[in-house]
Amino acid sequence: MVRLVLLAAGLVLWAAVADAQIAPCSGVQDPGAKILLDEIVASTPGAANLLQPLASRLDAGLLQVQTELGIDLNLKVLPCANRKPTGPADFTRPVVDQLNVRNVVMEVWGVTTEIRDAQGRPFQEASVGYVLVPVRLNELQTQRAPGAFVIPYRARASDPAADLLRLVDQSGRLAAYATLAAGTRALRAAQDAAAGTRPRTAAADDWAGARKRLCAAQALFSSLKPPAAPSDMQLADYARSLAAQTIAGAKADQRYSGSLKLQPENLPCPSVR
């Protein structure tokens, strides 16, 4: 009887997640913060080989952000072949929790197809999904900014490889998301250290580090080419609100004596670009 009940429960569970295609990614257990770049499912022949170039491009984008904004994101991009989430709904609390404990800050996936318009001209249409792990964790608790979302793109097809790269990394959007995810994570760490639930890093100024990342994310969002996606506007507001929280948190932190202690709570982020 018990076996039957367990089997029935298993079947129900199986049916509920029948569409999910989240597969293991080698390297996810490695130490350090990382971004998972999933397989970009494409109808274009040869598109499967684009994972590695895309990972390199994202790496380069992140390096550029670090250099320009003077922040140390220390993120590693992991290409994950065969990992194909079907949508934001795949990123439930247990899945996101497991990514969070393994120091994954962001995951990106996409589906592209070649379509033709009324005049018969070929277009690349892509749906690129992003999950910002720390933001998604907050979203699952408080329903604030979207932590997992899909943005549709369309581009004229000229060179399929270049198109795909351009579609997935729209105007450096990936760097903005990665910076926001890293900033959100840093803010959480500073809050936990202030609450005494995690050891404080003696050498680092946790509040200032979090603020620097969040302000950088805000700057990157404002530099995105229009039209901005609704999720981007929400995330820009979210970055601004979290950046303000860093000053409030630093002021309330009894054991903090850094520079943010003396700043006004409504101090805006400096304009970087």
Added chain:
Amino acid sequence: MANSVADPPATSVLPSTLHVDASVALTSPPPAAPESRQKRHPIEYLQALTPLIIAAVGWFVTDAVSSGFERQRLQLSNVSEMRDLLLKLVGPSVTLQEAQAAASTLSAFGEPAVAPLVTALAAADDVRTPPIEDALRAIGLNHAQAVCDPLLQILKRPSGRFTWLLHRSAIRIVGDIDCAGAPPVLQGFKNSLANGTLKTYDPASDDWVVVAPEAAQLLNTDLNRALAR
């Protein structure tokens, strides 16, 4: 005793009436002396009960032997049936959906599935960990001790080759099942985490390292939840 019968007449004709003068004495036999009753030897009783004893022993032995064979056969059958599911669960190409189906089915085997599931949990990644944790919780609902014992052993011995991720899973499952004897083990783990003496296994360096602040905070959160139950 006096018997008298009237003499028949000289003639051969029988008289119409015969008179018999007799008396009858009714007597009961004397009671038998107690010494005369025969004593039966215990062996005789044993002999009388022998068929019953043989039947009972035979039934018991046959049942025990056949149960043993049956258990053995079941274990072998479990092993071969679980093998395919385990291969699926720990295989490189498993998806979240397949891992959940395999782990749920494994949990239906009950106690025999605990050891392979704990072993699989030790090396599980983000895809396999939630289904395996769920399967162990499911078994623990009916066989709590079978699940609690190995997990509490893992928590008692941080010097074993167990990562902090396995410790975290063990804390979560032990807290959910409400294992007997868990609070002192969890409290001991919490104390060693708080005073910074806890070291966990790092597979990359094949050494035991101090738990990183982020990991310590996550472990602490789950320890508090488990101890609050």
